[in-house]
Amino acid sequence: MAATTLISGAGIAGPALAWWLRHFGFRATVVERAAALRRGGHAIDIRGRALDVTAAMGLADAVHDLRTHMRGMSALDADGKEIFRTEERSASGGRFDSGDVEVFRDDLCRLLLDATRDGVDYIWNDSITGVTQDGTGCAVTFEHAPQRRFDLVVGADGLRSHLRNLVFGDEAPFLHPLGVGLAFFTVPNYLGLADWQYTHRSGENGYIIFPNRDNTELRVGIGFAALPGDDARLDAAGQKALVAERCGQMRGEVPRLLAAMRDATDFYYGVLAQVRMSPWSSGRVTLLGDAGYCPSPFSGQGTSLALVGAYVLARELSRTPADHATAFARYEAKMQPYVTLNQNLVDLTRDGPIPDEQFDAAKNGILLEELPPRR
Ligand SMILES: Cc1cc2nc3c(=O)[nH]c(=O)nc-3n(C[C@H](O)[C@H](O)[C@H](O)COP(=O)(O)OP(=O)(O)OC[C@H]3O[C@@H](n4cnc5c(N)ncnc54)[C@H](O)[C@@H]3O)c2cc1C
Numbered sequence: 001m002a003a004t005t006l007i008s009g010a011g012i013a014g015p016a017l018a019w020w021l022r023h024f025g026f027r028a029t030v031v032e033r034a035a036a037l038r039r040g041g042h043a044i045d046i047r048g049r050a051l052d053v054t055a056a057m058g059l060a061d062a063v064h065d066l067r068t069h070m071r072g073m074s075a076l077d078a079d080g081k082e083i084f085r086t087e088e089r090s091a092s093g094g095r096f097d098s099g100d101v102e103v104f105r106d107d108l109c110r111l112l113l114d115a116t117r118d119g120v121d122y123i124w125n126d127s128i129t130g131v132t133q134d135g136t137g138c139a140v141t142f143e144h145a146p147q148r149r150f151d152l153v154v155g156a157d158g159l160r161s162h163l164r165n166l167v168f169g170d171e172a173p174f175l176h177p178l179g180v181g182l183a184f185f186t187v188p189n190y191l192g193l194a195d196w197q198y199t200h201r202s203g204e205n206g207y208i209i210f211p212n213r214d215n216t217e218l219r220v221g222i223g224f225a226a227l228p229g230d231d232a233r234l235d236a237a238g239q240k241a242l243v244a245e246r247c248g249q250m251r252g253e254v255p256r257l258l259a260a261m262r263d264a265t266d267f268y269y270g271v272l273a274q275v276r277m278s279p280w281s282s283g284r285v286t287l288l289g290d291a292g293y294c295p296s297p298f299s300g301q302g303t304s305l306a307l308v309g310a311y312v313l314a315r316e317l318s319r320t321p322a323d324h325a326t327a328f329a330r331y332e333a334k335m336q337p338y339v340t341l342n343q344n345l346v347d348l349t350r351d352g353p354i355p356d357e358q359f360d361a362a363k364n365g366i367l368l369e370e371l372p373p374r375r
Contacts, residue, residue: 003027006140006150007200008128012044012105013289013306015112017156019057020314028333029121029150031142033157036124037113039266042184042221042351043068043092043210046108046364047100049338050304053311062111066103068093070210071231073197074296078307080200080252091208093366094300095356100363104212108303128153128163133283152324153285154313156306159273161291167282174277174289178296178346180204181226183243185264187257189218198253205250207257219255222247223272224313230272239269272296274343278336281328283346288313293339298349301342301363308366309335315370338366 005021007014010032018028046054046063054063072087089095091104092126123145130141131153141147155163166170184206189211191198197210204225212219224246236241244258259269275294280287287293289306295303312334341362346355 004029004137004150005149005152005154006031006128006138007154007288008161008163009155009289009291010037010113010122010124011156011158011289011306012108012112012303013291013310014110014154014156015116015120016053016057016307016310017154017192017288017314018116019112019161020311021317022116022119023027024196024314024318025316028116028316029123030124031126031128031145032122033127033188034307037106037109038363042105042208042219043102044105044108044303045093045100045300046103046307047301047304049366049368050362050363051099051101052368052371053307057115058310059111059115062101063101063108066107066111068102068210069195070096071195073199076180076198076200076203076252077229078200086296089353090197090210092197092300094243094359098356104191105303117315118169118274128166130165131167131283131285132167132357135245136200137300138284149266151284152317154288155285155291156310157291157292159270159275159290160277163285164287164291167285167360168277176274176276177226177231178272178274179226180298181230181246181259181269182223183239183267183269184219184220184221185261185267186212186217186219187260187264189215190256190260191253193217193218200252200339205247207250209253209257220261222254222257226271229365231273234311236267237268243269261318272298273348276313276343278332279327279328284324286313286328286331295339295343296346299342299345300354301345303361305335305339305342308338308368311371312366334366339360 007030020261021028073090074082075084132139177330193211199208207222280292313331
């Protein structure tokens with residue numbers, strides 16, 4: 001019986017899987033490299049079938065309470081002058097009448113952590129250094145904690161998954177860079193924006209700015225054409241210098257934003273990429289969320305895939321608790337068409353917002369028969 005599972009990563013996918021494993025009677029331990037909940041990140045979206053999953057977790061009302069309250073958005077030209085405005089949608093969240101819920105990433109992380117405080121063990125400030133599998137389980141070594149055995153190990157440690165590197169080897173064949181570097185950070189709301197977004201896009205360069213925390217702060221996302229080497233594993237200071245250099249020619253608000261970025265404590269940077277691989281499992285190890293099938297923020301579906309994947313994985317394990325191999329195979333077979341639909345959305349974003357019809361099909365593109373329909 002697969003009784004104990006170690007999950008690497010306490011982002012969205014990891015705590016969501018821990019919730020469902022506990023629900024189905026398994027024991028889950030989560031190891032997270034950060035010392036505590038990571039602050040920052042932009043708004044993320046819970047859409048389509050992922051809303052069914054959060055509803056089944058009893059979190060529908062809590063998620064609804066956390067939602068952002070954008071009234072609309074302005075598209076700006078390179079000098080920061082408004083060229084278009086709408087009150088029907090925001091750049092980050094899409095149509096306001098879609099039924100989707102947009103929340104800030106750290107708010108959703110906190111909600112999932114709070115929902116799993118009881119009955120789930122969290123190990124902070126640590127990372128797996130090795131996994132040795134044998135016929136009965138996995139011997140896992142950590143940077144700090146002593147060696148332990150688990151029945152199963154799940155990599156939910158994001159796009160650049162460390163566990164994937166350890167178990168599946170070099171990431172190069174799986175990682176498909178999209179040629180865009182993207183930085184997120186928070187600065188004081190010196191623009192006085194009130195529940196309103198600003199966006200700008202010219203070619204690969206662009207930004208999105210929107211207020212948060214009762215309009216006291218601005219969450220900024222700024223993107224640029226990434227050159228080879230721009231995804232090197234620099235420290236935060238090196239990444240800030242890179243962003244300042246690559247965006248140094250941008251006008252409008254950008255020079256002030258870059259100056260304010262220097263003091264940002266929640267800075268996050270990466271070169272956008274998708275993860276496309278198969279199989280997602282090797283023996284007693286499997287991958288979940290961005291680690292196994294990142295669709296990239298361009299799709300707007302990373303969080304929803306992570307939430308649905310967590311449910312499907314735990315559900316399949318519960319169906320054959322003594323046979324993780326077939327459970328992992330069913331998890332992948334069930335998820336893969338849904339993942340592909342959502343990863344393919346990115347090709348549609350090159351010319352503007354994703355057409356509603358294709359987006360609706362992708363976000364609802366998996367049947368979760370066992371879940372009660374949401375209200
Ligand atoms: C700080 C941050 C900000 C983000 N902001 C945005 C955003 O604004 N817009 C957007 O669309 N997507 C954003 N993302 C990605 C988005 O959260 C994911 O696409 C989606 O929610 C899927 O979640 P995930 O849990 O699979 O991966 P993630 O949310 O990336 O979570 C992975 C977790 O694994 C942890 N981790 C990494 N390496 C190790 C290790 N060696 N050992 C243990 N733990 C490890 C990370 O610290 C993180 O907590 C962000 C991710 C992070 C980490």
